[in-house]
Amino acid sequence: MPVEVILPKVDMDMETGRISRWYAKDGDAVTKGELLFEIETDKAAMEVDAPASGTLRDVSAAEGATVPVGQAVAWIFAEGEEYTPTGKPDASPAGAPAAVPVETAKSAPAPAPVSTAKRSTASETRDDHGIRATPLARRLAAKAGLKLAGIPGSGPKGRITRKDVETNIATTGQAAPVAKPATAAAATAASLAHTPLLHAVWLREGLDASAVPLVLIHGFGADLNSWRPLFAGVQVDSPVLALDLPGHGHSTRAVPENLDAIAEQVERTLEANRIGPFVLAGHSFGSAVAATLAARGNADVRALALIAPAGLGPEINGAFLEGFVRARSEASLMPWLKQLVTDESLLTRPFVNATLAQSADEGLRAAQKAIVDSYFADGTQTFDIRPALAASRVPTRVIFGAADRIIPAAHTAGLPGEIATHVFAAAGHMPQLERREQVFRIIQELVRASA
Structure with missing residues (x-):
């Protein structure tokens, strides 16, 4: 079945986005993860990767077109998959909605200027010699000690991409130095080589290429895009990498049997992205994965930010978990979404639409049901991250909303004294939305202290 390419949301208030550039045209072969198009809003710009491999x-x-969030802008057909041109409404691909007219560049209002310093990404930059390369490609080349002039570019007009740099590194044997603790054993490295990679996207390239990167792990039922509102309209010095957990987003639907196995997948993904020292932030179930990863000692985690972390106690809102994975309509989904926040205005139309789109993916929801059955059996958290936190030696901040209706804020009781705890009044399970500025500041403090 063809894969739908939709216009994603950059922040919670985003209703439309302007497509500023396509990097592939109709009929081109595309590869999953390669740059597909760029969008702009009045707050930020973002590069969008191809969600699958095939023919666009x-x-x-x-x-120049302005498109509503969540609308299909193209489809990707797998090799050998039957394709019928959509010249008429009834000729659309199976499962594809009828085309919705978009506002063209002629009728679209001019977008607000986007400050280069505040862009989430840049489509490309040039050095003094006019070499075309993405910011990420430049950063990877600099870390590996490579000259861009010696790397063939596979992108439009010879543009050098991340893939080109990584291919060159693999060919020449030059690799970016990746700091690893002495406790990382050769057996672990061999195990990682056979661990599936998770889907990961650089949300920000960062203004300082030498800064310690920030890695983000989302919570249950979300995906990496759930972090975008935290960074909307703000300046970020460090690169930011977000990933999809197994059973979520575009990662594998196979659900590992324990937190260690998930942490191993994260480790493998970080190695593939050549991450050295980094700061790690997680939300809810993602916090449990983050704490486990830090305690394992295989990755160079310099600090932890755990937002509404799971695994500090047995209690959890089991009705929410079961209701969320069962919901297939807006009417059945909204009562559960409202339990996430105290301020229901944060449940914007793009947020609801994106969650509804996920609920239509039966394979995705089946994988998440498997997570509920395994990790939250009978409405109980069946894992405990307190030993992991006790074993970790990195600076850690725990952030909760006092009015959290999914995981009780009271679970912060009894944490080791060196762990700083922040509990925000009148905030629910998503303080990164309801107390965005404060949470962002806490994370930034950890990043700067880790430099």
């Missing part, structure tokens, strides 16, 4: 078809929004 039915591009319905030209450069």
